[in-house]
Amino acid sequence: MAYTVGEVARAARVTVRTLHHYDEIGLLRPSGRTPAGYRRYDDADLDRLQLIRYYRELGFPLDEIAEILDDPAADPAAHLSRQHELLSGRIGKLQEMVAAIEHAMEARKVGIRLTPEERFEVFGDFNPDEHAEEVERRWGDTEAYRQSQERTSRYSKEDWLRNKEVNEDWGRRFAALMDSGAPADGPEAMALAEEHRQLITEWWYDCPLELHTGLADMYVADPRFTAYFETIRPGMAAYLNEAIHANAISRA
Amino acid sequence: MAYTVGEVARAARVTVRTLHHYDEIGLLRPSGRTPAGYRRYDDADLDRLQLIRYYRELGFPLDEIAEILDDPAADPAAHLSRQHELLSGRIGKLQEMVAAIEHAMEARKVGIRLTPEERFEVFGDFNPDEHAEEVERRWGDTEAYRQSQERTSRYSKEDWLRNKEVNEDWGRRFAALMDSGAPADGPEAMALAEEHRQLITEWWYDCPLELHTGLADMYVADPRFTAYFETIRPGMAAYLNEAIHANAISRA
DNA sequence: ACTTGACCCTCACGCCGCGGGAGGCGGCAG
DNA sequence: CTGCCGCCTCCCGCGGCGTGAGGGTCAAGT
Known part of the structure; x- marks a missing residue:
């Protein structure tokens, strides 16, 4: 027929x-x-x-x-399982999106408008859920991690908002310093680097100088941290890295 | 800056x-x-x-x-919930695909190669899971539905395979009749229509003439049924409809 | 002053799986 | 012979960019 x-x-x-x-x-x-x-x-x-x-x-x-x-040599079973993984991956991504949307709707209900930082941290490369596992792998057995977990678990919404605010304030002043053309190893830069260390100690965990320089190196080595600072000001990761090292040397 | x-x-x-x-x-x-x-x-x-x-x-x-x-008048909340629905829908579809893949992999393990009919019935417009609810809505309170449920629930895999085989055999003979150019209201067509009715009675539920003509009408009215017959032979739905009616009249 | 190399620009085609339309021929019924 | 339907072959469009080609620009080093 x-x-x-x-x-x-x-x-x-x-x-x-x-x-x-x-x-x-x-x-x-x-x-x-x-x-x-x-x-x-x-x-x-x-x-x-x-x-x-x-x-x-x-x-x-x-x-x-x-x-x-x-292709008579093609194995349908292999194709099927590959396709299965692929689809599962897509489902996972979509579910993350849905979760993010729910988060956003929830935030709107409560009346909080998400700040740019929050949007970035929650949904960008700093997605905390995705990030959390790796943080634990890398830092899970450190004292700093334990402290950080313990303190932040008691933070209220107001605490988080204040935290965000002081961070942003520091970020603005640091960006302004960069704009002014001051050198990264000058006294103002070192002062802000030291303030950064104090903020960490105050809000997260005790941060002695050597831990601080370790962090600084990570800011330029790990692209996700780099990207975070780059959105505040291009070149900020490297500039901050230098300032933190200069500060640590001068106080050693 | x-x-x-x-x-x-x-x-x-x-x-x-x-x-x-x-x-x-x-x-x-x-x-x-x-x-x-x-x-x-x-x-x-x-x-x-x-x-x-x-x-x-x-x-x-x-x-x-x-x-x-x-657009200052645009409502982000409305957009968010619309987007939420949209993504949920996509997730649902992908999950159906994943389920279908798992079904296919399972079938391969057991060693059954899906026949064209099965592929079509399982994943085409005849998707049984999707279809089952509607069938129940439309036919759930009929005696035929009750009988069908009861009988098929006791069918073994061998029963299903035999069922498939006799159905396919009937389909081949019916298609051959169409190819021969015989009229849909001729004696051979009526004989095969009657055989169709007997097959239903034997395998599914008692199917008197008036129920049979009702089915016949549905075959041309519901595009999903139509499509099923059209894949066996284009024009088959209409041809079978006519044959069933002719058969019913001659036996009334 | 010149070169290098990193950056910037504007086209413009490619991807995937078709949808949809233009403009024109073929086939069949009345 | 006239409709009308169905068939044909182009060819643009979609979304969100990737990836060149072919060229200008800028700051640093020689």
Whole structure:
């Protein structure tokens, strides 16, 4: 039996355009043409189309479908499990987005407008949920981490807001210093570096000079920290790194 | 403070091309240009960019972001909840795909190759999970539905395979009849229509003539049923409908 | 003053999976 | 012979950029 595009399209619940497309890319060529150039599909074509639609339902891209169907060495099981992972990953990302939206809606209800920093920290490369595991891997067995966990767990919403505010204030003054052209190892820069150390000690954990220089190195070594400071002011990560080192040397 | 594209790109962790794109579509125009034509971004531009990236993380398309940011009457809360629904819908679809993949992998393990019919019924418009609710809404309080439920619940895998086989056999003979050019109200068509009714009675539920004609009408009225028959043979739904009616009249 | 190399600019095509339309021919019924 | 439907082949459009090509600009080093 031979069928026209329209018949095939109705049967498989796809559009004629889709069949044209499959023909164009060589995924499903009709087995023949009439003298007038009309596409003629036979039963084998229909079978193949059904397989194609099946894999499409499973989310496979067309080129992979072609591979699965045409390459006798291709292992459908391997493709399936790869596709399974891929889809699971997509679901995970979407679920994070949904969680973030819920967070944003919740914040609006409570009446807090998210500050730029918060938006960045929550949804940017500083996503705390995603970050938390790694922080624990890297710092979980340190005293600083323990202290930080203990103190911050008792912080109220007001505490967090004050924290944010003093941080932003420091950030603004640091940025202004950079704009002024002052050297990173000058006295004003060192003073702000020292203030940064005190802020950490006050809000998070005891931060002696050597821990502070360790942090400073991480600010330039870890792109996620770098990016955080770069959004405050381009070049800030390197500038702050130098200021912290200068401050530590002068106080040693 | 003024920044170049490159600086802004590094700070916001996007590519220069992305900023060019935002400029092109008017989503984020730099506040100025140098005499040489270089883009110059200021702090307000950075703030806007951060908002843009924030909404992008939440999955908003660029034109909607523009709307949210530029239209003072736009309600971010409404956008958020709409977006929430949209993402939830996408998650649902992906989860269906994942379930289908798992089904397919399971079937491969057990060693059953899915037949075309099964692929179609499971993942096409005849998706049983999706379909089951509607079937129950429409037919749940009928005797036929009760019988069907009771009988099929006791079917073994072998029963199902035999069922599939006799159905396919009937389908092949019916398709061959159509190919032969026999009229839909001729004796052979009526005989196969009657056989169809007997098959239903044998495998599913008692199917008297009036119920059979009701089914026949549904085959042409409900596109999902129509599609099922159309994949066996284009035009089959209408042909079968006529044959069933002819058979019912002759036996009344 | 010149060169180098990093940066910037503007096109402009490519991706994926089709949707949709223009402009024109083929086939079949009345 | 006239409709009308269905078929054909282009070809643009979508979203959000990636990735060049082919060239100007800027600051630093020689």
